Amino acid sequence: MDALIVIFITGLIGLFVGMMKKPVLSLSISVLGLISAFILMLYYKSYESPFGNYNGLNFTPSGNIFALLVIGLTLLIVLSGFNYFKKDIEHTADYYGLILFSLCGALILIGFTNFFMFFLGLEIMSIPVYVLVGIRKQNTLSSEASIKYFFTGSFATGILLFGIALVYGASGTFDLNEISNSVSIWKEAPAMFHVGVLFILAAFLFKVGAVPFHFWSPDVYQGSTDAVMSYMATVVKIAALYSFVTLFGSVLGASGNIYTGILEIVIIASFFLGYVSALKQSNFKRLLAYSGISNTGFALLSVFTGDFGSLWIFLLGYTASTIALMTVSQAIEKIDSEDIKNWKGIGYKNPFIGVVVLISFLSLAGIPPLTGFFGKFLLLSGNYQNHLTLVILALISSVIGAFLYLRFVINVFAKESHAEKICIGPLHITVLIISTFVSIFGWTIILF
Amino acid sequence: MILLVLPFVFALAAFLIPEKLVKYFGLVAALSSLAVALGHLAYFNPEHLVYIFNPNKAFPMGLSFKMGYDGLSLTMVLLVNSIVSIILLANYRKELAENKLFTSLVFFMQAGLLGVFLAQDGMLFYTFWEITLIPIFLILYWFGKQDNNSVLLKFFIYTLLGSLGMLLSFIFLGTSVQSFAYNDLISSGLFIPAKIACWISCGFLLAFAIKIPLFPFHTWQPSTYTTAPMAGTMLLSALMLKMALFGMIKWMIPLTFTGIQDIKWLIITLGSIGIVYGAVIAIKQKDIKTLFAYASISHVGLIAAGIILFTQLSLESAIIQIINHSIVAVGLFFAADIIESRTGKRNIYELGGIAKLAPRFGFWFAAMTFVSVSVPFTAGFIGEFLLIKELFVAHWFVGIIASTTLVLGAVYMLRAYQLSMFGAPKMTQFEDLKWNEILVFALLTVSAIVIGISPQCIMNFVKPSIEHINELMVGGLNFIK
Numbered sequence: 009m010d011a012l013i014v015i016f017i018t019g020l021i022g023l024f025v026g027m028m029k030k031p032v033l034s035l036s037i038s039v040l041g042l043i044s045a046f047i048l049m050l051y052y053k054s055y056e057s058p059f060g061n062y063n064g065l066n067f068t069p070s071g072n073i074f075a076l077l078v079i080g081l082t083l084l085i086v087l088s089g090f091n092y093f094k095k096d097i098e099h100t101a102d103y104y105g106l107i108l109f110s111l112c113g114a115l116i117l118i119g120f121t122n123f124f125m126f127f128l129g130l131e132i133m134s135i136p137v138y139v140l141v142g143i144r145k146q147n148t149l150s151s152e153a154s155i156k157y158f159f160t161g162s163f164a165t166g167i168l169l170f171g172i173a174l175v176y177g178a179s180g181t182f183d184l185n186e187i188s189n190s191v192s193i194w195k196e197a198p199a200m201f202h203v204g205v206l207f208i209l210a211a212f213l214f215k216v217g218a219v220p221f222h223f224w225s226p227d228v229y230q231g232s233t234d235a236v237m238s239y240m241a242t243v244v245k246i247a248a249l250y251s252f253v254t255l256f257g258s259v260l261g262a263s264g265n266i267y268t269g270i271l272e273i274v275i276i277a278s279f280f281l282g283y284v285s286a287l288k289q290s291n292f293k294r295l296l297a298y299s300g301i302s303n304t305g306f307a308l309l310s311v312f313t314g315d316f317g318s319l320w321i322f323l324l325g326y327t328a329s330t331i332a333l334m335t336v337s338q339a340i341e342k343i344d345s346e347d348i349k350n351w352k353g354i355g356y357k358n359p360f361i362g363v364v365v366l367i368s369f370l371s372l373a374g375i376p377p378l379t380g381f382f383g384k385f386l387l388l389s390g391n392y393q394n395h396l397t398l399v400i401l402a403l404i405s406s407v408i409g410a411f412l413y414l415r416f417v418i419n420v421f422a423k424e425s426h427a428e429k430i431c432i433g434p435l436h437i438t439v440l441i442i443s444t445f446v447s448i449f450g451w452t453i454i455l456f
Numbered sequence: 457m458i459l460l461v462l463p464f465v466f467a468l469a470a471f472l473i474p475e476k477l478v479k480y481f482g483l484v485a486a487l488s489s490l491a492v493a494l495g496h497l498a499y500f501n502p503e504h505l506v507y508i509f510n511p512n513k514a515f516p517m518g519l520s521f522k523m524g525y526d527g528l529s530l531t532m533v534l535l536v537n538s539i540v541s542i543i544l545l546a547n548y549r550k551e552l553a554e555n556k557l558f559t560s561l562v563f564f565m566q567a568g569l570l571g572v573f574l575a576q577d578g579m580l581f582y583t584f585w586e587i588t589l590i591p592i593f594l595i596l597y598w599f600g601k602q603d604n605n606s607v608l609l610k611f612f613i614y615t616l617l618g619s620l621g622m623l624l625s626f627i628f629l630g631t632s633v634q635s636f637a638y639n640d641l642i643s644s645g646l647f648i649p650a651k652i653a654c655w656i657s658c659g660f661l662l663a664f665a666i667k668i669p670l671f672p673f674h675t676w677q678p679s680t681y682t683t684a685p686m687a688g689t690m691l692l693s694a695l696m697l698k699m700a701l702f703g704m705i706k707w708m709i710p711l712t713f714t715g716i717q718d719i720k721w722l723i724i725t726l727g728s729i730g731i732v733y734g735a736v737i738a739i740k741q742k743d744i745k746t747l748f749a750y751a752s753i754s755h756v757g758l759i760a761a762g763i764i765l766f767t768q769l770s771l772e773s774a775i776i777q778i779i780n781h782s783i784v785a786v787g788l789f790f791a792a793d794i795i796e797s798r799t800g801k802r803n804i805y806e807l808g809g810i811a812k813l814a815p816r817f818g819f820w821f822a823a824m825t826f827v828s829v830s831v832p833f834t835a836g837f838i839g840e841f842l843l844i845k846e847l848f849v850a851h852w853f854v855g856i857i858a859s860t861t862l863v864l865g866a867v868y869m870l871r872a873y874q875l876s877m878f879g880a881p882k883m884t885q886f887e888d889l890k891w892n893e894i895l896v897f898a899l900l901t902v903s904a905i906v907i908g909i910s911p912q913c914i915m916n917f918v919k920p921s922i923e924h925i926n927e928l929m930v931g932g933l934n935f936i937k
Contacts, residue, residue: 103782165487369589375616376583386517399627403620411613418605454516 010064011045011052011075012055012115018042020107022227025065026101031094035086038104042083048188049075049098053134064125070316071118074250077320078118078243079325082111085242088335088439104142104454107239110136114247123172123182126251130168132248134161137240141232142230151232158226164214171207174200188259202266205240209267215248217297218304219277222402226289226297230344234341237293238334241300242327257314266285278305279405286412292337292348296330299372302409306387306402313390319456322383324450329380332443336361339436343428348416355417361430364440365420370415374406382451457508459496459533460523460574462489463567470560485563486541492528493537495905500525508574510821518630520637522576524920531775531914532573532702536695537784540566540783543690546790549891550779550797552599552685565591565691572699578626578636585663588620588696593895595688596680604683611680614666614673615628621662628656642928645711652873653715655845660708667700668756670723671730678749682802685792689745693752693785698778701756704763705771706925712931715826716764723764724850726855730757735864739871742784742803744795745874748788751828751865755781758861761854762843770846771922772915778838779907780827784836787824787900788813789819799883809881814888818877825873829866835907845908 018041022034051073067075068362084105093103113133120126138161142154176182178201179190191197214221229237256267282302289295303326310319337345339361344350355362384406388399432440463646473481492884500506507524515521525533540562544553552558568591571584581583596604633644640915645653666673680690734754759777762770770904794817795810796802811818830836840862848855889897907914 216821375590376586381583384622385627389517389631391630392627401623405623407617407620410616411609414612416611417863418597418608423598425603452509455519 009052009067009119010222011048011079012043012112014045014048015079015108015115016112018045019112022108023101023105024228026098026105029097029100031090031097031100034101035090035093036102038086038252039083041108042079042086042202046076046079046083049079055331064122065116065119066121067119070320071250073315073320074114075115075247076120076255077327078111078114078246081246082107082239082240082441083337084237084331084442085239087435088232088238088331088338089169090435092233092338092341093432096143102143103140103235105138106136110134110140110239111243114243117247117251118253118291119238120254121183121184123176126255127172127237129247129251130154130272130339131165133244134165136234137244140236140239141228143236144233144422147231148336149231151231153228154233157224157228161433164211164221167207167214168211171209172202174204174207176204178204184255184259191259205267205271212248212252213274216245216252216304216308217301218274218308219281219301220274221283222278223300225301226294229297230291230346232335234338238331239241241296241330244308245300245304246323246327247305249310249323250316252308253296253311253314253319254318255310256367268312268365270309272395275305275308275398276401278302278308279402281409283405283408283412287408290348292346294352295348296333296441299412300326300330300449301408302405303372305405306384307393309387309395311351312395315386315390317391318386320381321454322387323450324446325371326385328443328446328450330370332364332368332440332447335443336364337434339432339440340377340430343430350421351416351420353420353422355420355428356423356425357427358430358432360432360437360440362421364444366417367447369417371408371414375410377448377451379447379450381453386454406417448449457523459489459492459508460567460570462492463563464724465485465571467560467563470556470563470693472554475554475556478556479548482544482553482559483541483548484836485539486544486566489566490534490537490541490923493534493775496525497530497534500530502525502917504517505576505924507576507594508870515629517579518633518635518637519579520577520635520831521576521578521580522637523571523574524576525574526601526924527918528702528706528775528921529703531779531918532698533570535698535779535782536566536573538571539690539694539786542786542896543687543694544856546690546786546896547687549890550686552687555599558595558599558687561595562687562691563589565595566693569695571701573702576638578635578641578707579636581703582619582626583625585622585699585703586616588699589619591613592688592691593697594820595691596684599685600685607676607683608677611676614676618663618666618673621659622664623654625659625712626657628652639928640708641735643926645713646929648712648714648869649716650714654714654718655715655877657708657712657719659717660703660712661723664700664703664708665726668697668760669753670726670760671733671757672726674730674734674753677753678746679791679884681749681752682743682745685787689793690786693749693789696781697756698782701759701763701774701778704760705774705922708762709766710925710929716766720764724761724847724854725758727759727761727764728816730754731761731858731861732864735861735868738868739864741868742805744792744802744804744807744876747790747804747868748785748792751788751868752785754861754865755784758840758843758858761858762846765846765850767846768919768922769842771890772838772918773842773846775915775918776835776907776911777843778828780904781836783830783904784824787897788828790893791824792823792897794889794891798887807876808879809877809883810886812881813876813886817886817887820889820894820901821877822873823901825869827901829869830862833905833908835904838911839909843896 011176094101113129116129138158144150154209179187217225286298371378374381374384505526568588575581638685710883734750738750763774826835831838844859
């Protein structure tokens, strides 16, 4: 809770300081705020609400580690985006402010205990992102992405509200505990409840970008800047997935198995549609967007088990790789890193970048002993008993994924090319080292 | 533990060595890791299982991180360390030997291979199994022929697909007992109904059949061998496919013993098809490297068919044959590379008369050829003879099919030797062997002959560990009954 307040105030201060047009100052304030929020979150051990009877927001132990993850990721994103943000001197502070506000929403989504706070969190998280996507007003792609994201996102919000209203109508409460109490009392859930849950499900699938609600993500990713894209692909996705598993893993999922069937189809479609569409992409961001759809499919497997530990490890691997790749993309942006043809030979001329790209992609492909492998392994072994078909299909799809990633790595390491030596800034190097370290050794956290 | 960590350290240290000294460093490092392995051998009692890393602590997900060796594993460890030394020695005069990255990757590969052979934990085995893919992939990619991207992708995806099958099997076995430790996996495997165990062993088989490679899964092999650099081919054929044969002996059969009877004849059939198919195709090959690649398919088919019988004698002779195949693979691909690098040709019809120009090469290549066709007093003779005998006991028809390898092997090897080495010289000069090349051939030939004369030393060495595996299973089966 303290962390939330600190981040919000940091965002406000950052906006005011922005008037001085000193990028380094804005960055240091945000970094300071994020680090102190991280520390506060680390020592947040009471798991009790400071507001007495009001308990709309409460971080459980598993919520706590997810909150730490999103704060840490935002820190990395802010650091890696600095070089770009400072070029846009008019809006430098806006970037930091909006990202921090959105992070507040993400934290609420991780700590909510009733539908009211949930909706609030979702909106606080999404609205700054709509702005961030469209912040490059001169760029047509950016404007298109922003409008598209805003309209589809608002539509999803509408559907979500409708769903919440129906669930409220059926159960008579917004509180998650009370809802799950009523679910356990009912012999058969009323139709209104089922319809409400289906609406909520649809809105969620939109937010996490799973098939068939995935069409926005490649366009929006392509239209936004690298830092904003990595924010959307990591923090927003984590928060949405966490609340998804909270809701469907325990509360709503217990009410029947019609969602299981729907989710199974969604997951299978995500596995294959994501990777197969990614095979034909020539734009780096679109490629990552499509591979992100498949990874979402993997993450959704945890809904069946309701196990946050495996989801956390999986997301750790996925986000570390995404951040590393997007940082590389920013570091080499002067050669137009969006077109994957321009990545040819980068790794051969710049061994450091090459190793980072190699490890990130191998981790995404799930090659042991990298973090990505252990995430997938935990998710699959959790679902082994009840969803064997899904597990086998997941393995088959990850072969397609490995092909996709390996082909890219081969391109990056090509010997004969016109690639040149690229000088990487110290901030980028820091981010790359941290995220690569996490990709290699992040899984050891399960041993403790 | 130092046994496993040392190659990792060498892999990192290779970057710190000045470029001129890298090739000396490579040799010295490989020999010192061999010396460490020999040190382990000196204190080793074949009756015991020695743990080199044994944390007595329960880890989440049933991971146990146990590593150790019995006679079987130590044989493979010694094989890896000595073959890596020989590969670096063979590579000594090439440009690659002065490349830091290459030397580092070879040691990385060695560490991965040692991990595979030392693992006493299913997940660890799988992890090291996959780790070996990364250095070999990079070696093939950076130092292989240009324009081999599609070949490489085929190799990588093929092997990855196979190992995912193995992962599925491991997840099933491991989650059912909540432990991945070898002993726990064996005892849990015995309780699995035969039908499910059959499916699990199919998962393992997918991984191993692709790596070995067994007959219908071999299509990645010839193209990969021919586009790889010499050291890459040697690592692949002499060491990497031994992981699969070792995996069959140590993991696949004991873990899924109740189901293995159902697929036993499938593997024997595929192996026998491979024996004849590989040999027949090898007879018609012009390209000398492709010829040796198909010869390799023919040889390993026999080993795989022998292993699946799972009798005491067949396993012991399979170990002999595994060692022999490593010797033969290194020797033959070395000879092929010498021919290719000095004449620029691999087509045996364009070669000829080399024996006149380079008599020393002629002699040693002939020695390797004889080792390969398994004349008596070489390791191959013992191994093939015993394997064929065991197959004959299992079924007379399979024995007859398998014994064609002796004849067909002689046909394709002698044809390759005759066309390339004899006749009128088709080139003006052919530089004769240097000291390191003679040393490589001599070491290989001598060790083949030593094993051929006294195979007992290896058979007795691995006997207790094979008996131990049998005890674990038979004891468990009796316990169930």
